[in-house]
Amino acid sequence: MEPDVHQTVAARLRAAAQRYTANRRALVEALWDAGHPLTIHELLAVRRDVPQSSAYRTLAILEQVGVVRRVVTNEEFTRFELDEELTEHHHHLICSNCGAVDDVSIASELERSVERALNRVARRTGFTAVSHRLDLMGTCRNCA
């Protein structure tokens, strides 16, 4: 695990007068290790010591301080991943059959033109863009 991730998280929590406790550390590490968005159930399966209510509370706090991001798919479960500032900008391959979600990147040049185009659209409609989400829906290798 990258050495400075914990430091960054700790700093952001401190800035919000929050502590970086064992539970919070455990969830951050689980998300880092997975390398793709996890559901609460997957998280709890990996970290059996963390109770469900604490997991939800912790993720909500981590989301508030910008460490964790909510990833919604067409499944009924929310997934969570580390914010892109701790990992890197990426997109998702979402399997509409089994619900699996994988991370992928696209060429940075294309990324930039998408960004520019979206900012143009946003400006035209008076919308203040903060981020974008570009996901592929389809069938994963296992379900094919």
Add this chain to the structure above:
Amino acid sequence: MEPDVHQTVAARLRAAAQRYTANRRALVEALWDAGHPLTIHELLAVRRDVPQSSAYRTLAILEQVGVVRRVVTNEEFTRFELDEELTEHHHHLICSNCGAVDDVSIASELERSVERALNRVARRTGFTAVSHRLDLMGTCRNCA
């Protein structure tokens, strides 16, 4: 309302041995009129004659036959819109403050390069892409 939308919907339902009843027609029309994804509550507010359970059932059926698409945001409610084959390919501006969702299009040339790039990524990872989703998250004009 475009004349052939009802015909297309009727045909798809018929192909699945389903009827195009008044309730189904009402919801399709409401979605068409809105021009952007609606929550169940918004739909029910527009069509007070349709009971909640029927609305959910109807939308599920319309989704199965490819007439309606589920749009998930970070809100806790699912939204529904007509499938792109009945309208046209578009993206969403999602306000993370009030939850409003608006439709927008981007230059078709950029659209094609995104499509190509995504297909390349998909092929490389053994993923069978069906569609993509490109949304802008931020703050809408009203909430700014």
Add this chain to the structure above:
DNA sequence: TCTGAGACTGAGACTGAGTCCTACTCTGAG
């Protein structure tokens, strides 16, 4: 025009992901 199969409906019971409450524990500044 009748009739039966099965598509459709509405009301309300039910499910379960996610939230909230509360009593308790931990931590660190003073």
Add this chain to the structure above:
DNA sequence: CTCAGAGTAGGACTCAGTCTCAGTCTCAGA
């Protein structure tokens, strides 16, 4: 050492969405 307030566990609770079931409607065939 102590105490304020941050953090925790777990169980009750909420409510969007699903399911069930008894009844209604439609239409093809007789």
